[in-house]
Amino acid sequence: MSIAESATPALLLDVSKVAHNLARLRARLAPFGVTLRPHMKTAKSADVFVHLVGAGTPITVSTLKEAEVYAAAGAKDVTYAVGITPDKLDRVGALRMAGCAVSVILDSVAAAEAVAAWSRERGDRLPAFIEIDVDGERAGLQPERAAEIVAVGRALEDGGAELRGVLTHSGGSYAVPGEAAIAAMAETERAAVVAAAGTLRAAGLPCPVVSVGSTPTALFARDLTGVTEVRAGVFMFQDLVMAGLGVCAVEDIALSVLASVIGHQRDKGWTLIDAGWMAMSRDRGTAALPVDQGYGLVCDAAGTPFPDHIVIKASQEHGVIAPRPGSGAAPLDLPVGARVRVLPNHACATAAQFGEYLLVDAETPGEVTGTASRFNGW
């Protein structure tokens, strides 16, 4: 099938760019001797896992549905990296009974006691990470709360669960453009989580795994001493937020939305397309960055960006393309029915609007070479 024949809007995934992005991070991390545990929350696709990442790869997930789908596709080693609640433990246990080693994360004695109680009841010593908060953005114990970190560790170990280690996510790294600033954030992340590991070990508790992760810090960390594994997700597809932070080039973005021109408001320089926020998502992550890309950067049907044309506004099924304010660029001149691609602000959010990927390859830009399944939900 050709791109010109595909119904729109559709979600395109360039497999050559995914391969490039995976190879880049693997090469970047190789000298550090750490495990890469990619986060599969962006792809949400058994096909991408099996064919592009590799079904033997240890992975991170953000939902139990991801764990279940990837386990069915062959995953054997999965970290569910959102704070566990007691009612979710039976789904974790079912996966473990089926041969997939799922571990969980938590940040309180209460949660640790619930995991330990479940472990005793089921006779399954569930591995759990203590979540560490390195930047005040979200969940986790701050590393200076040493007594609480030790208390959580003891509740796990003494209660019958397994203290697997410490884990953090530097969400704050999504707000600091530039390699130097991101490298500094990576060092903050490393030092904090390594300190927490030291706290556990000094109390006589085990801490075999020290896990960090975010796409910016994974790509720009200069030292990973004391770290044993790195998690990252959006690096696989990349997006305009990552490009805006200097983490990747626009050309590295593997995900785009194929859309058709549905009309014009010529006096305003507008070209209307059939990709609104239902296709692009409402994510406007670049609004906080030096270059605001609106609801997405517009490319021709082959994927070459028009550098100064963005989706300036979106309603549910309408996107409005216009020259970037101040650019002086001429409006697009494309007839009703013409195709464009739109690069997303945030790959995780845009991909979630679709149930399937159309696979493309930068080497054969007019062709759809296949499809890949995709799922949503919990």
Add this chain to the structure above:
Amino acid sequence: MSIAESATPALLLDVSKVAHNLARLRARLAPFGVTLRPHMKTAKSADVFVHLVGAGTPITVSTLKEAEVYAAAGAKDVTYAVGITPDKLDRVGALRMAGCAVSVILDSVAAAEAVAAWSRERGDRLPAFIEIDVDGERAGLQPERAAEIVAVGRALEDGGAELRGVLTHSGGSYAVPGEAAIAAMAETERAAVVAAAGTLRAAGLPCPVVSVGSTPTALFARDLTGVTEVRAGVFMFQDLVMAGLGVCAVEDIALSVLASVIGHQRDKGWTLIDAGWMAMSRDRGTAALPVDQGYGLVCDAAGTPFPDHIVIKASQEHGVIAPRPGSGAAPLDLPVGARVRVLPNHACATAAQFGEYLLVDAETPGEVTGTASRFNGW
């Protein structure tokens, strides 16, 4: 099943509130003698269509997939209200062959000629509306562009298609809080589209249908002289944007996300839940209104709002509940695993994050009374 037993996050739909909202708009429109053609883009559910709206109801849709699903569920009269492109006409034609009277919309001579050519080729006189732009927000011909409106009408009628009428959507009404301002917007919408109808009739062209629509203008229009049908969608579920505009009460909001507490940052007054933007969507429609509701207003498990607790930030699978800034409210005191409901900014966007509704009823707030199917995609 009880709400306490439901896996989270989950999408709850209160059927008693949907019934109330439908009855309210029907009662509001009854004196005007117009057809209500509800927009089914919010629900995207054959079950909601058949059991709550009524399968005989003429409807509006925003995608051809909606048209196909609702036709399979019994819809016989469907307006596809996004500008048509030539490659989509065969899907429209297949539905018409199967007995569902689908009509389309367009706003250019080029699109009208494509529809007319298709009509001649297929021997199917496809009904089309000319889209009118009443507020500069999106697609359509401005009513003062009389010559173009007539040219589009002639291209349809002379070319072998059917000129069904004129249609507009006052998207600008989502930005003007208060009944008086919305009523003024409704009058602008009415006058503009009725003028366009007059232009067609003065040129000897037919214009049997004059279609307006948006939830705010549908509920607050004071005069619908010359209008024959009203479209509205979000009124069925309502949301925090509509409540913020004064269009409904918070108690009318039928849609909410059920979530579980996953942790705390007690020094900041934060309660973390397992509903992040993947569950709530990235829609922040209330950010532009007098009361910013963050990523959603928090209710207890039975659906009673905590008036001053909102989701202040969201990552993919984490939401952070905190007291509304400046409210002085005390933080929530709920343990890990406790349930809350979160009311959405924008029902269309939040519902789109889920594949199923859990049905609830304000009369029996602890119970899930059933499920309803839901679809996404195009």
